[in-house]
Amino acid sequence: ETPAAEDDHTPAKATTALEEEDTPWLTRLHEVLVTFWPLGFVAFGGPQAHVAILRDHLVVQRDWMDEEAFTELFAIGQGLPGPTSTQLVVSTALARAGPVGGLLAFFLWNLPGLIVLTTCGVLIKEFINPDDPPFYLIGLPPAAISLVFKAFYGFGLKLDQLGIALATFSCIIAILLNGDDNIEPTATQYVFPIMLLCGGLVTYFDSKRENPWGTYKTPKGWDKEDDKTFKRIGISVPVGIFIWIVWAVVLVASIVLVDVGDVDNEYLQLFEKMYRIGSIIFGGGQVVLPLLEAEVVPHWLSEDQFYQGLGLAQSMPGPLFNFSSYIGAVFKGIPGALVAYVGLFGPGVILIFGMVPFWAKLRHVAWFKAALNGVNATAIGLVGAACVILWESAINTTADAMVFVFAGSLACFFKIQAPIAIFAGGVLGAILFKDAASLGQVEYCEQAGYEKILDAARMLVWFA
Numbered sequence: 001e002t003p004a005a006e007d008d009h010t011p012a013k014a015t016t017a018l019e020e021e022d023t024p025w026l027t028r029l030h031e032v033l034v035t036f037w038p039l040g041f042v043a044f045g046g047p048q049a050h051v052a053i054l055r056d057h058l059v060v061q062r063d064w065m066d067e068e069a070f071t072e073l074f075a076i077g078q079g080l081p082g083p084t085s086t087q088l089v090v091s092t093a094l095a096r097a098g099p100v101g102g103l104l105a106f107f108l109w110n111l112p113g114l115i116v117l118t119t120c121g122v123l124i125k126e127f128i129n130p131d132d133p134p135f136y137l138i139g140l141p142p143a144a145i146s147l148v149f150k151a152f153y154g155f156g157l158k159l160d161q162l163g164i165a166l167a168t169f170s171c172i173i174a175i176l177l178n179g180d181d182n183i184e185p186t187a188t189q190y191v192f193p194i195m196l197l198c199g200g201l202v203t204y205f206d207s208k209r210e211n212p213w214g215t216y217k218t219p220k221g222w223d224k225e226d227d228k229t230f231k232r233i234g235i236s237v238p239v240g241i242f243i244w245i246v247w248a249v250v251l252v253a254s255i256v257l258v259d260v261g262d263v264d265n266e267y268l269q270l271f272e273k274m275y276r277i278g279s280i281i282f283g284g285g286q287v288v289l290p291l292l293e294a295e296v297v298p299h300w301l302s303e304d305q306f307y308q309g310l311g312l313a314q315s316m317p318g319p320l321f322n323f324s325s326y327i328g329a330v331f332k333g334i335p336g337a338l339v340a341y342v343g344l345f346g347p348g349v350i351l352i353f354g355m356v357p358f359w360a361k362l363r364h365v366a367w368f369k370a371a372l373n374g375v376n377a378t379a380i381g382l383v384g385a386a387c388v389i390l391w392e393s394a395i396n397t398t399a400d401a402m403v404f405v406f407a408g409s410l411a412c413f414f415k416i417q418a419p420i421a422i423f424a425g426g427v428l429g430a431i432l433f434k435d436a437a438s439l440g441q442v443e444y445c446e447q448a449g450y451e452k453i454l455d456a457a458r459m460l461v462w463f464a
Contacts, residue, residue, distance in 0.1 A: 039109060110319065119329075148387055175388055271340075410424055
């Protein structure tokens with residue numbers, strides 16, 4: 001390609017990069033504040049919907065990073081224990097405004113759900129009935145799920161044939177894990193990381209072939225000597241190693257104190273249980289639930305209290321890990337809520353802080369870039385599986401499908417930002433609600449199974 005042709009294709013990106021070089025840290029920190037404070041109020045729909053919201057906001061709307069960097073950070077979060085969407089929030093903000101930006105984004109992302117669930121846990125009062133949610137929440141889940149379809153389509157456009165094959169394989173496996181009664185839900189915590197590792201190995205070895213199946217090329221404008229992102233992160237590789245050591249020391253120390261030293265301190269016991277669970281859970285919020293139930297019921301919560309809190313947590317925006325604050329609040333009040341919250345979120349946040357500097361350095365290395373192609377493709381397949389799984393769980397009535405199409409159209413074709421699209425979907429859902437206009441209230445489960453599948457397929461083709 002000639003230099004002139006290159007200039008024709010990349011002036012906007014070059015200008016953006018030049019401007020960002022001179023952007024003061026306080027300005028970038030303010031961008032993190034302005035960007036993430038509304039997202040904590042509209043992040044409904046679970047981890048994959050959160051990823052879609054973040055992609056729409058950070059890549060499409062604000063151009064904080066390119067699609068490739070975003071997908072790499074998403075894949076890294078998938079490969080670490082902890083809440084994937086929260087780790088993506090932290091890592092993207094960290095790459096924008098350093099450690100303070102990462103912590104600020106983490107706080108803003110979780111704040112609404114943390115406050116509500118802590119309050120409910122302290123008062124032992126059911127503010128929202130999960131079996132009969134209020135009208136203003138009805139339209140939010142299908143609106144949020146529409147962005148998952150948008151994200152999957154956008155991710156898929158970037159894949160080569162080998163990437164599509166890897167994504168298809170991981171998508172099929174993820175659907176199988178979700179839909180087979182003979183497979184424990186906790187299987188995802190080791191199957192997902194293994195799939196990501198295998199995907200990376202496939203593209204690594206493929207890149208060494210004389211005629212590879214995949215495409216391995218340097219992105220336009222890529223400068224392997226450029227360390228702007230690394231400087232913005234503000235954490236060196238040795239410090240990243242130290243952060244990982246801190247995570248391991250805290251894990252071992254808390255286990256030794258509680259299980260070996262038999263220290264009789266309920267706050268320490270609460271922290272140890274949460275931190276240990278947070279350190280071994282891969283696959284996000286749904287995977288953590290069986291372990292939490294086994295650890296806290298009936299010792300600290302009754303079964304009814306546990307499921308009441310779970311219903312609340314699922315009706316709130318933000319990560320399902322916020323459920324920890326409810327458990328802690330029921331057990332030991334506000335101090336217990338904070339201890340449980342820090343304990344369950346701590347490992348995932350610590351590990352992503354330690355991992356991001358390695359990513360910023362190694363993504364310049366050819367073999368690591370090749371391996372990331374496979375990891376990214378495999379992770380994209382998990383988003384595809386979420387489209388199938390979340391459609392079935394969130395689209396329960398014709399009205400839900402109408403909200404899905406409406407919000408998806410706003411986001412895809414009118415380029416409306418994710419929070420506004422989701423809010424608009426919520427308004428439409430409230431209007432269609434059974435106690436308002438009462439339109440589109442036919443249950444989808446009345447249709448034959450194959451018709452539901454065809455509806456989902458048609459909707460996906462329509463968005464494409």
